[in-house]
Amino acid sequence: MQHWIIDSDPAGLPDWHEAFPDLKLVQAMAQVTPADQAGVLWCRLRSSAQLAEVLATLDFMAGLPVVVLSDEPDEALVMQALAAGAAGCCNSRAAPEVLRQVALVVSNGGLWVGQSLLQRLVGSTSKVFGQRPKEVKNERWEDKLSDRERQVARLVASGSSNREVADHLNISERTVKAHMSAIFEKLGLRDRLQLSLRINGLVGLS
Amino acid sequence: MQHWIIDSDPAGLPDWHEAFPDLKLVQAMAQVTPADQAGVLWCRLRSSAQLAEVLATLDFMAGLPVVVLSDEPDEALVMQALAAGAAGCCNSRAAPEVLRQVALVVSNGGLWVGQSLLQRLVGSTSKVFGQRPKEVKNERWEDKLSDRERQVARLVASGSSNREVADHLNISERTVKAHMSAIFEKLGLRDRLQLSLRINGLVGLS
DNA sequence: AAAGCTATTGGACTAAAGTACAGTTTTTGG
DNA sequence: CCAAAAACTGTACTTTAGTCCAATAGCTTT
Numbered sequence: 001m002q003h004w005i006i007d008s009d010p011a012g013l014p015d016w017h018e019a020f021p022d023l024k025l026v027q028a029m030a031q032v033t034p035a036d037q038a039g040v041l042w043c044r045l046r047s048s049a050q051l052a053e054v055l056a057t058l059d060f061m062a063g064l065p066v067v068v069l070s071d072e073p074d075e076a077l078v079m080q081a082l083a084a085g086a087a088g089c090c091n092s093r094a095a096p097e098v099l100r101q102v103a104l105v106v107s108n109g110g111l112w113v114g115q116s117l118l119q120r121l122v123g124s125t126s127k128v129f130g131q132r133p134k135e136v137k138n139e140r141w142e143d144k145l146s147d148r149e150r151q152v153a154r155l156v157a158s159g160s161s162n163r164e165v166a167d168h169l170n171i172s173e174r175t176v177k178a179h180m181s182a183i184f185e186k187l188g189l190r191d192r193l194q195l196s197l198r199i200n201g202l203v204g205l206s
Numbered sequence: 207m208q209h210w211i212i213d214s215d216p217a218g219l220p221d222w223h224e225a226f227p228d229l230k231l232v233q234a235m236a237q238v239t240p241a242d243q244a245g246v247l248w249c250r251l252r253s254s255a256q257l258a259e260v261l262a263t264l265d266f267m268a269g270l271p272v273v274v275l276s277d278e279p280d281e282a283l284v285m286q287a288l289a290a291g292a293a294g295c296c297n298s299r300a301a302p303e304v305l306r307q308v309a310l311v312v313s314n315g316g317l318w319v320g321q322s323l324l325q326r327l328v329g330s331t332s333k334v335f336g337q338r339p340k341e342v343k344n345e346r347w348e349d350k351l352s353d354r355e356r357q358v359a360r361l362v363a364s365g366s367s368n369r370e371v372a373d374h375l376n377i378s379e380r381t382v383k384a385h386m387s388a389i390f391e392k393l394g395l396r397d398r399l400q401l402s403l404r405i406n407g408l409v410g411l412s
Numbered sequence: 413a414a415a416g417c418t419a420t421t422g423g424a425c426t427a428a429a430g431t432a433c434a435g436t437t438t439t440t441g442g
Numbered sequence: 443c444c445a446a447a448a449a450c451t452g453t454a455c456t457t458t459a460g461t462c463c464a465a466t467a468g469c470t471t472t
Contacts, residue, residue, distance in 0.1 A: 104403065146418060159400050162459070175420055177460065182418095184460080191428090191459075193399055194365050197310065352448060368429070381450050383430065388448095390430085397429075397458090 001107060002039035004032050004064070008046055018154065019096035020103075021168055040103050044069040044092050051080065065106040078113070088112030097199060100158055141198055144186045152179040156192050157199040208245035209309065210238050210270070214252055224357065225302035226309075227366075227374050246309050250275040250298055257286065271312040284319070294318025303405060306364055347404055350392045358385040362398050363405040 003020040005012060012025045026032060032041060041064040043054045054068065065087035070077055073091055081089040087106035090098070102112045142150055155165045162180070166173040180192070189195050209226040211218060218231045232238060238247060247270040249260045260274065271293035276283055279297055287295040293312035296304065308318045348356055361371045368386070372379040386398070395401050 148419065156399075159403055161397075171419085172421060174422065178420075180459080181461065190365075191367075193362075193402055196399055196402055197365055354449065377449085378451060380452065384450075386429085387431070 001103070003042065003103065004039065005042040005044065005069075006032070007044040007069075013093065015093065015096045016099070018151070019099040021155075039064055040087075040107055041066045042069050043067070044071075045077075046071070051077065067102060067106055067112065082111065082113075097154055097157075100154075141187055145183060149179050149183050149186075152176060153183050153195060153199060156180065157196040159196075207309070209248065210245065211248040211250065211275075212238070213250040213275075219299065221299065221302045222305070224360070225305040227361070245270055246293075246312055247272045248275050249273070250277075251283075252277070257283065273308060273312055273318065288317065288319075303360055303363075306360070347393055351389060355385050355389050355392075358382060359389050359401060359405060362386065363402040365402075 003023045005016055005023055005025050006027070006029060007025065008027060010025070010027060012023075016023055016025070043066060045051055045054065045068060051068075066085070068077075068081045068086050068089040069092040070089060071092045073089055078089040088102055088111060090102055090112065094102070106112055141153070145153060151169065152165055155168060156162075160168070162173050162176045165176045169176075183195065184190065187195070187198060189198060209229045211222055211229055211231050212233070212235060213231065214233060216231070216233060218229075222229055222231070230238075249272060251257055251260065251274060257274075272291070274283075274287045274292050274295040275298040276295060277298045279295055284295040294308055294317060296308055296318065300308070312318055347359070351359060357375070358371055361374065362368075366374070368379050368382045371382045375382075389401065390396065393401070393404060395404060
């Protein structure tokens with residue numbers, strides 16, 4: 001899966017690189033060479049004026065689903081983007097795992113709609129929105145792990161082998177294993193597949 | 207993760223058992239013993255009149271998210287269910303992998319909204335809805351696998367080990383490995399984690 | 413300063429996972 | 443009926459994954 005991110009800032013955001021180690025960060029549409037394989041095209045909007053420009057070129061991105069990244073997304077923007085053919089719209093500073101989840105959904109033909117928007121669409125003060133999130137927040141996996149463990153967990157959950165994680169973080173494979181054991185212990189899991197389900201399980205609604 | 211399904215039919219549907227091998231199928235609310243661990247409570251509606259009855263008891267199901275199963279779900283029903291505190295509503299005859307995906311979403315505090323409803327909520331004839339699904343359908347993983355391979359793939363993708371799959375299907379572990387090799391070959395994958403991402407990747411929108 | 417958590421790594425080991433090669437039986441379609 | 447595909451199984455092997463025991467070093471809290 002190939003990820004193209006278009007942003008006027010050549011450095012992009014750190015989380016992007018963590019979310020997609022093999023990301024291609026470019027400054028203009030023209031630099032996007034439509035690969036034959038599957039992928040996602042992300043466009044960061046620096047101003048709302050840019051929206052029209054971006055959406056106008058969506059048609060040229062033949063196979064790739066397009067996700068709009070905005071620093072201050074509002075619901076109107078999301079609606080516009082979706083109506084114009086984008087597969088989703090989310091905050092530029094979304095956590096790496098959220099970005100990966102968005103990628104999973106849109107690369108399979110789905111649409112990504114954030115929970116806040118969905119809440120307005122449904123238009124009710126559902127008990128679920130009011131209550132469940134709190135219960136769940138008490139057992140967010142992120143809170144149980146150290147920074148390094150979280151980093152390892154994300155890479156593994158996205159399909160990397162221990163060897164690949166080790167190379168990517170410049171540590172020994174042995175250390176990766178140590179982190180994995182700690183992760184399993186802390187989260188009460190059995191293996192990396194369960195970890196993936198735990199981390200990627202919260203998909204579809206941000 | 208414990209799954210309780212309430213249905214007046216003591217046998218339930220075959221797909222339910224395939225989706226959740228360790229499912230607890232009961233005939234009445236009273237038979238649901240709220241386990242301390244995480245789980246999902248599924249209620250099958252046999253008539254729309256049952257809706258009020260079911261929703262009235264939602265409050266008693268302390269920790270468990272509730273998903274309404276309907277043989278003929280319509281958008282009004284889904285809206286009612288959500289507004290009353292249900293975490294989702296889907297077709298009783300949904301495919302096993304869809305059920306599992308619903309489970310993943312709701313057990314993590316999310317809401318499940320089907321694509322058709324979302325489409326109406328968004329209220330536009332988005333290009334994404336019109337075009338992408340067709341492209342994607344040409345490479346649906348289900349179409350590339352045999353019946354048995356599909357069955358194995360689903361179990362593995364939901365976190366089962368080879369041994370567990372073998373026991374569940376009453377075949378040798380060796381046979382499971384054979385199926386796995388065939389699956390990897392046909393789908394061009396490397397290991398079971400990639401398979402899980404491929405299968406569970408389409409999450410959040412049915 | 414001592415205690416505790418985190419990051420790091422090593423050796424050694426057990427257990428799964430995955431592959432290669434080879435074979436039988438059953439099912440399916442022409 | 444025959445051919446092809448699918449299902450099933452075995453032995454043997456290589457590679458990952460995961461665990462156990464042990465150790466060093468940095469950083470934080472009491």
